[in-house]
Amino acid sequence: MTTYSPFPAYIFGAACVSRGVMASLWPRAEYDHMGLPLEAPGPVEDASSGLVSPLMYYKGIREISYGATMVALQQQGLDRALTTFLGIISLVRFGDGLVVWLHGGPERRYRAWGHWITGAVFAGSV
Template identity: 55%
Template sequence: MATLFSPVPAPVLGTGCIGRGAMAIPSPRNEYGHVGLPLESGAAGAGGVASPLMYFKGIREITFGLTLVALQRLGNEEAVLSLARVGDGLDVWLHGGEALRWKSLGHWITGAGFAGWVVWRWSY
């Protein structure tokens, strides 16, 4: 039976998520700027310290990527990704500070993209 949906987007986006996660784990301090949160102050002095939660963020991104790749045929994985991106944007908006608040838009735009993908797939 032929499928209406292309098999290409899920592995491409999944690989992107895996790559984002793989970047966060070895350099969690750099990930703050990518995400849109200020580096936390702490024992490292003025430079701040990276929270262990950035490792969770990297692992979560890798998990999202694997979900997209492994479960692409079920059609529901994008809904989870969409909700996570909206939540990430809210976190950045509330805690990123005025200078980084604009980065929440990147989270919300990708969340809207995943939501659009869900609506499109569920409409068939």
């Protein structure tokens, strides 16, 4: 049986929880962090006057739940479950990057790389 360091799970878990809290408290700023354009009800002069979608709060809840799950699995000593979960999370990150690449617009496309790099880091820790 191989024993892994618990620190990555705690660090990744804390990072996910903090990203989720940020998305929940400051959803407008999260659009730029994610690489997506701010939504608007129709033609607007200024992109900053767009609306914040309630889906951004779902993103915050998703991130908090991911982080809490990582910490809980590590705390319980469920290394195989944590490894499986990190593998799944890495796929989610690659999917997030694809959404940004396809829908973020050409000026935000570079943001997809942040999602893909995070996915690779999660996959590399499996």
